[in-house]
Amino acid sequence: MIVVTGATGTIGRALIEELGGEVRAVVRRAEQGEELGCGYVVGDLEQPTSIPLKPGDRLFLNSALWPGFIDAHMAVIDHARAANVAQVVTVSVRGVTSSSLLGFGMHGQVDEHLKASGVPWSILAPVGFMQNLAGDVDEEGRIFGSYGKGRVGYIDARDIAAVAAALLTHPIEADDTYELTGPTAPTYDEVAAELTRALGRTVRYLDLTVEEATAHLEKRGMPSQAAHDLAELMSQIGDGRWASTTTTVADILGREPRSLREFLGS
Ligand SMILES: NC(=O)c1ccc[n+]([C@@H]2O[C@H](COP(=O)([O-])OP(=O)(O)OC[C@H]3O[C@@H](n4cnc5c(N)ncnc54)[C@H](OP(=O)(O)O)[C@@H]3O)[C@@H](O)[C@H]2O)c1
Structure with missing residues (x-):
């Protein structure tokens, strides 16, 4: 079972x-x-x-x-x-x-x-799920973060599920970690451009320093330490650790993972 x-x-x-x-x-x-x-x-x-x-x-x-x-x-x-x-x-x-x-x-x-x-x-x-992106846009069409020009290979969570299904139904593989990404790794400016196209209203990425992002998150009600750690985490992601894409989804499923544009259009 x-x-x-x-x-x-x-x-x-x-x-x-x-x-x-x-x-x-x-x-x-x-x-x-x-x-x-x-x-x-x-x-x-x-x-x-x-x-x-x-x-x-x-x-x-x-x-x-x-x-x-x-x-x-x-x-x-x-x-x-x-x-x-x-x-x-x-x-x-x-x-x-x-x-x-x-x-x-x-x-x-x-x-x-x-x-x-x-x-x-x-x-x-x-890495990050495409499913979360639209929800990060505020009423004024802004996404905040301290990612700088960092790239993230956003993935559609349905592709994660498809990989899980394959691993759970095929003969059991040797113990392993599967790094899963989408097909490309856009910057947040590029993500904002894709959201603008899909939502039909202008979306801008506002890049903040760690201190500015901490204050922004505190203003939204996050406790100070958590706000600082989250801002720091965003700037760590911005250093390029999620910038490369992997072929793991395609290797396992025999098809490419969904792109951000496909996701936003679906
Ligand atoms: N979001 C991202 O960008 C991202 C990126 C990388 C990794 N992840 C990881 O992905 C995971 C989240 O996956 P997801 O987005 O599919 O989850 P999700 O939509 O947030 O759903 C969480 C599920 O866990 C269940 N759950 C929570 N507490 C439970 C408990 N005590 N006992 C039994 N069930 C419980 C919830 O049930 P109820 O319906 O009853 O609440 C719900 O089914 C997390 O580990 C997260 O760190 C997320």
Whole structure:
């Protein structure tokens, strides 16, 4: 059985669709399972034993970031190990380590735990999702950031789901990390131009220093330390660490990942 956590999320919904009927979704409320229209169980990552796992099952482990993320994900990995699951496929972030800032560091810690767990693993390590871009545009048509001229190979989360589906249904691959990107890596000025074209109104990228971005995020209600770390993270991304694209999606799926223009037009 393929067991899918985070089933109601952006990747999860696309994955359920990719997999068809042969799946058990883990949802927090029965109505969510009914709405998904597939086999489901009500469970919570914070209560690992609420997720029924049997020897040979293949687990897709994903959720959003929250303060209990590290403990919950580690406990579910231990639960999967004890249940003798055949494989864990999970979603992290490209290039993170346990000492990365904010959620990136959380992922780095969980990744280390998974790699040491003894469970066969596949870590999907994408960069930013195209799905988030339009929501970053404010009422005045601006996107803020401290990315400078940095490039990011934005990916359509549906391509992440398609890769996950392939890894969960084909013979199990050796343990590996899959760095996933879209086909090109635009600058934020170029992203703004694509959004302008797609939304039919002018979108501008406003580049801020780390200090300016921190103040901007604080003004939006983010606590000071988190605001500073997020601004710093944006400037780290701007240093080019997400600028190269990979061929991983095409290598696994036999087709190119969706471009930003295709995504925005779909
Ligand atoms: N967004 C990006 O640009 C980006 C880039 C790289 C990596 N990532 C990573 O991608 C992941 C997010 O994927 P996504 O966008 O598909 O997620 P998402 O749309 O935010 O959905 C999160 C899913 O996790 C479920 N969930 C949250 N807490 C849970 C819990 N305690 N027990 C069970 N289920 C729980 C949610 O269920 P409910 O419906 O019940 O809330 C939902 O199904 C994160 O790890 C993030 O760091 C994101």
